[in-house]
Amino acid sequence: MPAKRPLAVFIADDSEPVAEMLRELITEPGRIEVVGMAESQDTAIADIRRLKPDVVVLDLQLKTGSGTDVIRAVRASNELRDTRVIVISNHTAPQLKAGCLELGANGYFDKVKELPDLATELRRLADASR
Numbered sequence: 001m002p003a004k005r006p007l008a009v010f011i012a013d014d015s016e017p018v019a020e021m022l023r024e025l026i027t028e029p030g031r032i033e034v035v036g037m038a039e040s041q042d043t044a045i046a047d048i049r050r051l052k053p054d055v056v057v058l059d060l061q062l063k064t065g066s067g068t069d070v071i072r073a074v075r076a077s078n079e080l081r082d083t084r085v086i087v088i089s090n091h092t093a094p095q096l097k098a099g100c101l102e103l104g105a106n107g108y109f110d111k112v113k114e115l116p117d118l119a120t121e122l123r124r125l126a127d128a129s130r
Helices: 016-026 041-051 067-076 094-103 115-128
Strands: 007-012 032-038 055-059 084-089 107-110
Touching: 007 016, 007 041, 007 115, 016 032, 016 055, 016 115, 032 041, 032 115, 041 055, 041 067, 055 067, 055 115, 067 084, 067 094, 084 094, 084 115, 094 107, 107 115
Parallel strands: 007 032, 007 055, 055 084, 084 107
Antiparallel strands: none
16 A cells, blocks of 8 residues: 655744744654745745645734635635644634634644644644545
8 A cells, every 4th residue: 555645734934933943843754744834924825825735834923914814715715625724823812712713723722832732733633644
């Protein structure tokens, strides 16, 4: 039986150092691969449409635009209907989390306290796709 491809993850975060840290945290050769990164809304949307990742790890605050607009763009695209969107944010207000989930995000993690949980969730998704 042919080997499955790694889970393709796209990271959108306004901070390059944070995005690089996330890449290091989640990358597992042969299992989870970061296929692209962006700091702004327009670049993120264009690259996500082009790369069609399995998962988008998305900060709500981008250098230009908003993560919520990225969620809307992903959910509006038939080509991306199977793409999971996982929000990471320093903002932990329950109404913000609920709003993102209503827009179509598949998960919401506290950027400060729950990054190990994000890595665990991505490993679970990688295993489920095998």
